[in-house]
Amino acid sequence: MFPFTSLSFTSVSPHSPDQETTLTIDGAQLQVGLQYTETDGLKPLINWLDGLQKANHGRSKGEGWRVTPGCGSQDLIYKAVQCMVNPGDAVLIESPVYAGVIPIFASLNCKQIEVETDAYGICSSSLRKTLEQWPKGKPKPKVLYTIPYGCNPTGVTATTDRRKEVLELARQHNFMILEDDPYFYVYYGEAPRYPSYFQLELDEPEVGRVIRFDSFSKILSAGIRIGFASGPSVLLNAIDQLTSTANLQVPTLTQLIIFRLLDSWGYDGFAAHVQRVGQFYKEKRDIFERAMRKHLTGLVEWTSPEAGMFLWIKSLRVLLPRFKILLTDERAGASSVSGDAGDSETVIRTRAFANDVLAMPGAPFIPNGGRTPYVRASFSLIGEDEVDVAMQRLRETILQERAARKAMATLGTSTTREESLDEL
Ligand SMILES: Cc1ncc(COP(=O)(O)O)c(C=O)c1O
Incomplete structure (x- = not known):
């Protein structure tokens, strides 16, 4: 009583992607496919x-x-x-x-x-x-x-x-x-x-x-x-x-x-198909890294991937976890630690979001949680032009964040910090 009588699908040939083949599942084979x-x-x-x-x-x-x-x-x-x-x-x-x-x-x-x-x-x-x-x-x-x-x-x-x-x-x-x-x-x-x-x-x-x-x-x-x-x-x-x-x-x-x-x-x-898949991602990686070198040299570091579709990017200095600013609140007479120091998540959620660029903050990838200066970028989907714009915006974001932190550190009258202002 199952209503299906035939199923066809078309796929590209692994050897010549311009060529398409249609496969049909029907008859006894379809009966097997429709059952437990x-x-x-x-x-x-x-x-x-x-x-x-x-x-x-x-x-x-x-x-x-x-x-x-x-x-x-x-x-x-x-x-x-x-x-x-x-x-x-x-x-x-x-x-x-x-x-x-x-x-x-x-x-x-x-x-x-x-x-x-x-x-x-x-x-x-x-x-x-x-x-x-x-x-x-x-x-x-x-x-x-x-x-x-x-x-x-x-x-x-x-x-x-x-x-x-x-x-x-x-x-x-x-x-x-x-x-x-x-x-x-x-x-x-x-x-x-x-x-x-x-x-x-x-x-x-x-x-x-x-x-x-x-x-x-x-x-x-x-x-x-x-x-x-x-x-x-x-x-x-x-x-x-x-x-x-x-x-x-x-x-x-x-x-x-x-x-x-x-x-x-x-x-x-x-084997031919997966080789083509690998080649596709290699080209994506190369485009991504070219844009990163153009816009982010000196601001971030990363290890070039040889498989998969992810880049794990570490923002230098501005987001380092050991960078803590202790600002003295003159009125309250108490010290407070800036809550978001060193965490990529806050920067992604606020400044990067406002600048129309997103990356995945690194914290969800740490089994026991915690802060991390890393973000994960995936190069599987976006095209060359978008990558270039994204990297420009990321650059803006990092530079703005640096400037903001520098200003914050300069403002604090009795400021203690783990990195000197010069390092900013
Ligand atoms: C490392 C890793 N394991 C498992 C999965 C889930 O894969 P699947 O779609 O086969 O369930 C993913 C998906 O992105 C992954 O990155």
């Missing part, structure tokens, strides 16, 4: 994804892992955490981090132990220190959450050495690595791609410490809501049980649409 399917995924799609993991991560069947689909990787990360973490547990989270995972851990009242990151990705030495200094008698964290490629928000990609050291620590201190990798296929660095944790664990004495989360949101469609997890079967079984009670399955029809597209492309076509 197994929680662990539509078989043809899962088989295709097994092959994809073999091609990109060198992982073969029979190594104790499998793939399961989710409504985006977010769905799977949420469920994986529910399966592995008890309320109140300590968890390791790289910082700054994708703001969307913080509430997952916060809702379980987890103690979020922040692991530093720098231009080379997660700081394995700082992780080692945290674990080696862990209080005796307190249970160690069971999971580490990390975004190895083009991190949201920092844009940074973790080097192979860092990844290897983290894997070694996972073995030594007995925790699982949640490898959240939606920007793996949005890589545009010059050097060959670094191997994933999922691949690198093959060099370890044993496998099974990595759950890898892939997403189609950045390369096929975000709205179609499909991602997939790869990892130890025992954990994926637990995730599937959660899915079977929460939402039964990922919609069959969307799994079928994705499968038909991928199957028509083949692995070579998929």
Whole structure:
């Protein structure tokens, strides 16, 4: 009694984007697509994804892992955490981090132990220190959450050495690595791609410490809501049980649409498509950085991303957290600390907003909150002309803020401050 009789969609060819192909789903295939399917995924799609993991991560069947689909990787990360973490547990989270995972851990009242990151990705030495200094008698964290490629928000990609050291620590201190990798296929660095944790664990004495989360949101469609997890079967079984009670399955029809597209492309076509995606973002990054160099040199600093779509920009001096102004209120005879010193959020909400430019303040990306002089900019959508105007306005904003702070510091008759006026 289902009224649908045929479904057609048209997509560009991965090899020649000017060419379009129309695919039709009808007959017996459509009947499958319109029905419920197994929680662990539509078989043809899962088989295709097994092959994809073999091609990109060198992982073969029979190594104790499998793939399961989710409504985006977010769905799977949420469920994986529910399966592995008890309320109140300590968890390791790289910082700054994708703001969307913080509430997952916060809702379980987890103690979020922040692991530093720098231009080379997660700081394995700082992780080692945290674990080696862990209080005796307190249970160690069971999971580490990390975004190895083009991190949201920092844009940074973790080097192979860092990844290897983290894997070694996972073995030594007995925790699982949640490898959240939606920007793996949005890589545009010059050097060959670094191997994933999922691949690198093959060099370890044993496998099974990595759950890898892939997403189609950045390369096929975000709205179609499909991602997939790869990892130890025992954990994926637990995730599937959660899915079977929460939402039964990922919609069959969307799994079928994705499968038909991928199957028509083949692995070579998929590789050609993601290469084109990477190239697109590389050009966007270059445009963005050109405008930043033109308008913001000397005012901000950043690390050039090699994957993903984010730039993590630090405003120099004017927003540094250690910059505090203590102004003496003559009438009240008391000192007050200017409330917004060092926090990018206030400047974005007030002065940047008034100047018609927005960026994402950095604070929501810090697991335990706090102030930060950073902002996150995304270079996925806006065009070249807009980027140039945006950077001009950002420049104006920073210069105005500097001038205002300088004036404020000069006004204070008995002013103490952590930076000298010259530094402003
Ligand atoms: C690091 C990270 N993880 C997960 C997600 C969610 O991805 P999905 O659309 O596959 O749920 C995002 C989305 O932006 C992200 O940046």
